[in-house]
Amino acid sequence: MTRTAQSHPHAHPTLHEVMELTGIEDPVRASRILATGATFAEIEQAMLWARGAGERLGEEERPLAGRIAAVYDILLEEEETD
Secondary structure: OOHHHHHOOOOOOOHHHHHHHHOOOOHHHHHHHHHOOOOHHHHHHHHHHHOOHHHHOOOOOOOOOHHHHHHHHHHHHHHHHO
């Protein structure tokens, strides 16, 4: 996690920060996440869900919505193409 993400979870990341936070190397994919307008905290939550942590945390009943859902979908697309 970047220093900005830790100190300002509700801030909006730059393209470079999205790439660093998610590990995405493709700037086009990272730009799609950036275009959602998601904050650091929202991207991190989507990443947890993409890794299956939502289910382990007992949140499987809670559907994702809004920017978190959009980021989640992009993260899953990335995993499917790799």
